[in-house]
Amino acid sequence: MAVITMREAISQALWEEMERDERVIILGEEVGVWGGTYAVTKGFYDHFGPERVRDTPIAESVIVGAANGAAMAGLRPVAELMTINFAFLAMDQIVNHAAKLRYMFGGQMSVPVVIRAVSGGGRQLGATHSQTPDAIFAHFPGLKVVAPGTPHDAKGLLKAAIRGEDPVLFIEHATLYQFRGEVPDQEYLEPIGVSKVQRPGSDVTVVAYSKTLQHSLQAAEQLAQEGIQIEIVDLRSLRPLDMGPVLESFKRTNRAVIVEEGWRSYGVGAEVAARIAEEAFDYLDAPIRRVAQAEVPLPYNQALEQMALPQVDDIVSAVREVL
Amino acid sequence: MATVINMPKLGFDMAEGRLIRWVKAQDEAVQKGEVLAEIETDKATVEVESQESGVVRVHLVAENSLVPVGSPIAILGTADEAIDLEALVGKSGPARPAAAKPAAPQAQTAAVPAGPHETEAEGDGNLPAGLRATPVARRLARERGLDLNSLSGSGPQGRILKSDVEAALIAPAPAPSLQAARPAAATERVQLSKLRAIIGRRMTASKQSLPHFYLTADLDAGPLMALRGDLNSRMPQDQQFSVNDFLVKSAALALREFPNLNASLEGEEIVRHGQINIGVAVAMDDGLLTVVAREADQKPLRTLSAELRQVVARAREGRVRPADIEGSTFTVSNLGMFQLDQFTAIINPPEAAILAVGSVRQEPVVVDGQITIGQRMRVTLSADHRVTDGAEAARWLQVYRSYVEHPVHLLV
Numbered sequence: 001m002a003v004i005t006m007r008e009a010i011s012q013a014l015w016e017e018m019e020r021d022e023r024v025i026i027l028g029e030e031v032g033v034w035g036g037t038y039a040v041t042k043g044f045y046d047h048f049g050p051e052r053v054r055d056t057p058i059a060e061s062v063i064v065g066a067a068n069g070a071a072m073a074g075l076r077p078v079a080e081l082m083t084i085n086f087a088f089l090a091m092d093q094i095v096n097h098a099a100k101l102r103y104m105f106g107g108q109m110s111v112p113v114v115i116r117a118v119s120g121g122g123r124q125l126g127a128t129h130s131q132t133p134d135a136i137f138a139h140f141p142g143l144k145v146v147a148p149g150t151p152h153d154a155k156g157l158l159k160a161a162i163r164g165e166d167p168v169l170f171i172e173h174a175t176l177y178q179f180r181g182e183v184p185d186q187e188y189l190e191p192i193g194v195s196k197v198q199r200p201g202s203d204v205t206v207v208a209y210s211k212t213l214q215h216s217l218q219a220a221e222q223l224a225q226e227g228i229q230i231e232i233v234d235l236r237s238l239r240p241l242d243m244g245p246v247l248e249s250f251k252r253t254n255r256a257v258i259v260e261e262g263w264r265s266y267g268v269g270a271e272v273a274a275r276i277a278e279e280a281f282d283y284l285d286a287p288i289r290r291v292a293q294a295e296v297p298l299p300y301n302q303a304l305e306q307m308a309l310p311q312v313d314d315i316v317s318a319v320r321e322v323l
Numbered sequence: 324m325a326t327v328i329n330m331p332k333l334g335f336d337m338a339e340g341r342l343i344r345w346v347k348a349q350d351e352a353v354q355k356g357e358v359l360a361e362i363e364t365d366k367a368t369v370e371v372e373s374q375e376s377g378v379v380r381v382h383l384v385a386e387n388s389l390v391p392v393g394s395p396i397a398i399l400g401t402a403d404e405a406i407d408l409e410a411l412v413g414k415s416g417p418a419r420p421a422a423a424k425p426a427a428p429q430a431q432t433a434a435v436p437a438g439p440h441e442t443e444a445e446g447d448g449n450l451p452a453g454l455r456a457t458p459v460a461r462r463l464a465r466e467r468g469l470d471l472n473s474l475s476g477s478g479p480q481g482r483i484l485k486s487d488v489e490a491a492l493i494a495p496a497p498a499p500s501l502q503a504a505r506p507a508a509a510t511e512r513v514q515l516s517k518l519r520a521i522i523g524r525r526m527t528a529s530k531q532s533l534p535h536f537y538l539t540a541d542l543d544a545g546p547l548m549a550l551r552g553d554l555n556s557r558m559p560q561d562q563q564f565s566v567n568d569f570l571v572k573s574a575a576l577a578l579r580e581f582p583n584l585n586a587s588l589e590g591e592e593i594v595r596h597g598q599i600n601i602g603v604a605v606a607m608d609d610g611l612l613t614v615v616a617r618e619a620d621q622k623p624l625r626t627l628s629a630e631l632r633q634v635v636a637r638a639r640e641g642r643v644r645p646a647d648i649e650g651s652t653f654t655v656s657n658l659g660m661f662q663l664d665q666f667t668a669i670i671n672p673p674e675a676a677i678l679a680v681g682s683v684r685q686e687p688v689v690v691d692g693q694i695t696i697g698q699r700m701r702v703t704l705s706a707d708h709r710v711t712d713g714a715e716a717a718r719w720l721q722v723y724r725s726y727v728e729h730p731v732h733l734l735v
Contacts, residue, residue: 254459254485282462285485286478 001184007177009151010116011040013158014078016187018048021076024162027054028063028080028116037082038118038177060086064093064115068167071113072101076162084117084171085129087137098167099142110165114158119147120173120211120261121309127297130305132261134210135268137169138238145238146192147171149213151181153236156190164192173211173261193240197249201229204319205249205256207272209235212259212291212310219315230257230319238268243275250276254285255322259315264292286322291315325380325400327411330390331371333364334649336587336673339391340364347379353399360396367518367612369645378402383412456483463488468514518610529672534708537667540720544683544700547730567603567657568628570680572733573726574655575599575619581719583711585652587673593710602651602671603631605638612638613671615651624733659683665701675710678723679703700727 004012018024026032026041026048032055035042045053056063060081067079081087087094094115102110121130138145144166148154154172161168198213199220208216216232223230231249235241250256256276258269269290276288294308330340341363347353358370359379381398384390395412456464456471460483464471467488474491476483492512515523547569555563578585582595599620602613614634619627634647656668657680668679681701688697702723706716726732 254457282458284458285460286457 001182003180004151004183005177006148006151006154006172006179006181007038007040009155009181009183010158010172011042012183013155013162014041015044017076017159017162018044018052021162022052023074024076024078025052025054025070026078026080027056027067029056029058029082031055031080036080038172038174040116040177041080060090061093064090064098064113067113067115068093068097068101068111071098071111071167072109076112076114078114078116078162081115081117083125083129083174084119084133085131087115087117087133087169094137094167094169095140095143099140102166103142111167112165113167114161114170115168116158116170116172118174119171120175121293121298121305122175122211124300124302124305126300130298132293134171134238135260135262135266135271138241138268138271141239142167143239144168144192145171146236147173147210147238148236149173149176149198149208149210149234151179152183153190153196153234155183156188157192157236159187160189160192163189168192171210176211176214179214190236193237193242195242195245196234196236197231197245198234199230199232201231201253203228203253203255204230204322205246205253206230206232206259206315206319207235207246207256207269208232208259209238209268211261212315215310215312216259216315218312219319222312222316223319228319228323235268235272241271241275243272243279246272247276247280250280251283254283255288257289257291257315257318257322259291259310259318261293261310263295264290265295267292289318289322291318325398325404325406325411326375326377327395328359328373328397328399329393330362330396331645332392333362333369333645337364337392337649339389341389342384342386342396343368344386345379345382346370347373349379349382350402352376352378352402363517364649367521367643367648369643369648371645373399375399380404380406381408454483455481457485459485460488463492467492467512469512470514516609518607518612522610525672526669529669533670533672535670535705536708536713536716537703537705538713538716538720539665539701539703540724542700542702542724543688543697543728545698547727548683548698550730562625562629564624564628565631566659566683567655567680568624568631569730569733570657570678570727571601571603571616571619571631571655572624572627573723573730574653574678575601575616576726576733577719577723578653579620580722581711581715583715584676584706584719586675586710587652588675588707588710589673596652598650598652600650600652602654602674603635604654604656604668604671605635607639612643612648613651613654614638614643614647615649617646617650654678655680659700665703667703668705670705670707674707676704676706676716679705 030037031041032045032053063079067077070077098111098113119134120132134147137143146157146161146168148157158170161170199217206216213234220230220232231253233246233249258272260268269292273288291310291314293310296308298308299305343361343363345360346358353359353373355376356372359373360371361368362371377399378401379397380400384396390396398406398411400406454471455476463485469488469491471483474483474487477487478484551564578599585596585599587594598618601616601619603616605612605614616627616631637643637647653674654671654677656677658666659680659682662682665681666679668677670677683698683700685696686699687694704716704720
């Protein structure tokens with residue numbers, strides 16, 4: 001197995017799907033000649049040409065709206081939003097169009113669009129460019145929300161998203177592009193809507209996804225030195241939300257910590273905690289803890305920004321709290 | 324005219340009762356003498372009969388509530404009369420009448436603060452106030468029949484955790500046996516039944532707080548056995564006298580002369596009871612109940628025998644009535660059927676004494692300088708030294724002996 005970065009994994013997925021299916025096109029700001037703000041589509045423009053790799057104006061509603069239309073017309077567009085913060089400008093196109101057209105028109109057409117968006121803080125980009133609003137999008141039925149935490153999952157899930165019939169918001173964490181991991185040499189797909197145990201353990205169930213998966217894996221190493229074995233369940237997709245592995249794990253450990261980078265209020269942790277309480281109440285042995293971002297607009301100052309974001313130490317203390 | 328039904332006082336020392344079940348629902352008609360509710364006292368679950376006919380208009384307490392004696396529990400009236408709760412029970416009555424709808428069990432138990440002895444756990448919603456346990460601990464304890472009250476929690480604020488329950492469930496590994504041919508049976512953990520728990524509490528309290536002293540006497544049971552055989556030979560099978568009938572009657576007559584032994588200590592006063600009600604300990608599958616032979620000194624032996632037979636049968640069937648088990652002033656505990664020579668009993672509070680009766684034994688006895696075969700029976704009196712003394716108790720035993728050894732006096 002090759003060890004590649006998240007960026008390479010995503011790039012490979014796009015490349016392979018474009019080679020495989022000529023209906024797959026890419027559109028977004030600076031994705032063509034420049035090769036993408038995060039260099040994910042570097043070389044694509046030269047290889048696949050300006051017809052299939054299209055630079056757009058700086059207008060997110062246009063990017064998603066055009067992608068929706070292309071999808072309805074039979075293409076498999078992959079729209080890139082430079083950051084998920086700009087998805088707010090395309091909110092109508094995402095939640096009212098992509099997520100609902102198939103439903104509202106009785107299945108006459110589907111909208112097989114993939115919207116890739118960069119989420120997450122930690123790069124001193126200021127309060128409006130550093131948000132992790134993943135939960136907002138997971139709120140809407142009709143839209144799949146996928147957020148991988150490893151190169152392996154990123155590649156397999158993106159390929160599955162492109163081949164699927166439904167609109168997918170594919171969330172890539174800004175600080176994970178350089179993160180390396182093993183990826184199979186042969187082609188593979190990862191199913192959307194299936195959570196995965198990324199590290200087995202017996203003492204506490206830690207639920208995480210995207211960047212917080214990596215934080216949790218580091219926390220697991222620290223805790224293991226104290227003899228505490230946490231089991232990490234990676235949600236991988238926020239909608240559909242697969243609670244199966246979470247509940248299975250929780251019924252063994254009876255304790256849960258849920259880690260998300262977004263704000264605690266009304267967040268992923270709130271949803272997962274509520275599901276645990278609803279479906280596994282008789283297995284609770286300690287209050288469920290959530291680790292999340294401080295409830296402030298994310299500071300620009302580096303020290304403050306790191307303090308506001310959930311860190312490995314926060315996970316370690318939360319695990320100790322529930323034990 | 325609507326009437327208020329109060330929690331009845333079913334024994335000298337009953338301070339509160341738990342209303343287990345409403346047998347008559349709200350707005351259900353009830354005839355005088357019909358069972359209204361089941362109430363659990365310190366001693367047993369008893370059925371409470373309605374003292375008059377009417378319609379149960381309002382349940383003032385929810386099922387499973389602990390209610391002080393004398394507090395209103397229901398309003399009985401006619402079907403259509405207006406019920407003015409405030410006029411009937413006043414503002415000091417239950418803060419939340421159950422008229423509209425019964426609240427959730429948890430809320431009901433919460434309405435009555437539980438004392439430190441309030442320990443019966445029954446499922447999730449009925450945990451005693453103050454007991455903290457996590458849901459998984461509660462479930463495990465429920466599944467494995469473990470009483471959470473027997474555990475101390477290691478979690479925050481004494482919360483009982485899964486690990487506490489698991490630790491309690493792990494039986495110590497059996498030591499290797501020299502007789503390894505047969506594997507040892509698995510260690511079982513059986514949750515205390517309510518009756519067992521009540522007996523434990525009462526007996527512990529008695530043994531710890533009452534200064535017991537014990538007097539043993541060896542009685543000649545020959546005349547009693549002869550008289551009983553004679554009487555029973557002419558009695559139908561279902562009316563046969565038991566040895567105990569004679570012993571109860573003897574005790575009752577002897578108590579007439581010793582009011583101090585037919586008494587209870589209340590604070591600084593000795594209460595000498597007017598009635599002589601002999602409690603008879605009845606062994607049950609999961610414990611023991613004391614049924615009562617009321618005014619045993621007043622009743623002909625045959626009446627006493629018949630009444631006791633009925634009450635004991637009801638006790639064994641679990642259908643005791645309040646009058647069957649409440650109000651005893653002295654207890655006779657007879658283990659004679661088990662071939663034992665003698666034993667000592669723990670006083671059944673608030674009584675002042677208890678008589679423990681052993682088996683009737685055939686053995687050589689000396690009569691007029693000759694060894695002959697006699698029938699002997701050993702009895703041990705346990706008495707409360709705060710109420711009586713050795714000499715008085717010994718004199719009682721002398722009188723008791725005279726009745727047992729001359730049983731014909733029991734018949735006249």
